[in-house]
Amino acid sequence: MKKFNIQSAYADSIATEARTCLNQLKTAKKNLISKLELQIQAKTTATKKLIIKLEKTLFLATKKGFPHIQARNKFHNQLLGLKSKIQKIASLKRKLKKLKNTERLHICFGSSKLFNAQHNLSENGYKTLDEWSDYWRKKRSGRLFCVGKSQPGGGTMMKVFPLQEDGLYQLQVQLPRPLQDKYGQKIQLEFSVSNRNGRLISTDLDYAINNLKPITISIFRREHKQDNWYIHLSTYVAEIPVFHTRKNCCLGIDFNADSISVTYVKWDGNIEYLEEIAYKWKNQTTGQRQTSMRNIVCQVVFLAEFFECAIAIESLDFTKKKSIARSEEGKVYNEMLVLLSTGMFREAILSRSRRFGVELIKVNPAFTSVIGMINYMGKYGLNSGTAAALVIGRRALKLSEKIPQCLLRLEDVNKHDWSHWRRVASFIKLHRILWTQLFQWRKTLEGIRSP
Structure with missing residues (x-):
């Protein structure tokens, strides 16, 4: 602190921020290792299946030859695909080994990309090293950060106080010593807080100030926004009790390729309201x-408030599903999982539900689509997504899903319901049955009872 001539509070804040970054890097490393292991496992499984398929094709071709030129070209392309898969697996294994052997984690304030730009000045738009150095110092000096403390004003070096004028607050910033000769010991800024999108921001800030809650304050500059300075406050807010629960039934939500299906399910298990929210x-x-997801979350929570009910979603692990999808799922669904901000949706709906007192229920996603298509799609004239949303809502209300008697085998009578649905799902996958065919599922699944 003496060496850099800064106050102890700022030194503590810098240490806290560095420690936070380091912990994030450790978590990111652990998550990346798990992700790579899942990808390697999925790609290895897909490669083994392809090898078995190619061996069968080659065995038949050795005896009878290829039936036509297209079959030979297809076999050739599959061999090239196999080579590509093997190379990809080897690349992932090298990356995983390198990551596991990495002992030190590096933090670069100002970004490593900008730091490396000094070695290639012209390629990165800098004429001289001095020009890069000026921008480097500017990038690293564009932030003030102070951890909050439970005392009047919510902090030490930066404090927030309400003014007598209605809705106005004052931010008092005690500057670091190196800046005091130029700007003075303190600066005072007045600001107002407005409520938006149902968020009572001013109420939350008043609660923190009146109850001496710590207010962590960050002041930062945005170079791409004309070097404007911004202030970010974070603090504790009063816990909101849950008003809208499953006692008043439930909204079931299901993801589709281009929309989100929402159904309002009553206690008798029937559907009373449905909506398709496109995105x-x-x-x-x-x-x-992310903006699209936030808007959808606003609509969903508004519906829950209107019906005064809970919200039910699937408890899916999309991180694992993304890794596996890159090797096994279809291209459309694969691309959707990669691009769709599912994590953002879940975080947003969890936050907004808590803020508006809505109960959020996470249910097991097992066989929701299959059950919906068999039991409810044809019955109510729904699409597959809405039918799955209905099943999700029913599952949140603890309602069971029995398999139709015509699909039940005598030897499976004493088994769990999900065992029956697993057999149906396997049959649909094995015979590549389209969901549109399941509007007449009795005819489509005629051979399912045979051993």
Whole structure:
């Protein structure tokens, strides 16, 4: 602290921020290792299946030859695909080994990309090293951060106080010593807080100030926004009790390729209201997808408030599903999982549900689509997504899903219901039955009872 001539509070804040970054890197490393292991496992499984398929094709071709030129070309392309898969697995294994052997984790304030730009100045738009150095110092000096403390004003070096004027607050910033000769010991800024999208921001801030809650304050500069400075406050807010619960029934939510299905399920298990909320996920930036997800969450929570009921979603692990999808799922669904901000949706709906007192229920996703298509799609004239949302809502209400008697085998009578649905799902997958065919599932699944 003496060496850099800064106050102890700022030194503590810098240490806290560095420690937080280091912990995030450790978590990211652990998650990346798990992700790579899942990808290697999935790609290895897919490669083994392809090898078995090619061996059978080659065995038949050795005896009888290829039936036509297209079959030979297809076999040739599959061999090239096999080579590509093997190379990809080897690449992932090298990456995994390198990651596991990495002992030190590095933090670069100002970004490593900008740091490396000094070695290739012209390629990165810098004429001289001095020009890069000025921008480097500017990038690293564009932030003030102070951890909150439970005392009046919510902090030490930065404090927030309400003013007598209605809705106005004052931020008092005690500057670091190196800046005091130029800007003075303190600066005072007045600001107002407005409530938006149902968020009582001013109420939350008043609660924190009146109850001496710590307020962590970050002041940062945005170079791409004309070097404007921004202030970010984070603090504790009063816990909101849950008003809207499953006692008033439930909203079931299911993801589809281009929409989210929402159904309001009553206690008798029947559907009373349904809605398809469309969204665009192709050719969208991350910010656009996140904005779209937030808007959808607002609509869903508004419906839950209107019906005064709970919300039910599937407890899916999309991190694992993304890794496996890259090797096994279809291209459309694979692309949807990669581009769709499912993590953002879950975080947003969890946060907004808690803020508006809505109970959020996570249910087991097993066979929701199959059950919906068999039991409810044809019965109510629904699409597959809405039928699955109905099943999710029913499952949140603890309602059971019996398999139709015509699909039940005598030897399976004493087994669990999910065992029956697993057999149906396997039959549909084995025979590549389209969901549209299941509107007449009795005819489509005629051979399912045979051993």
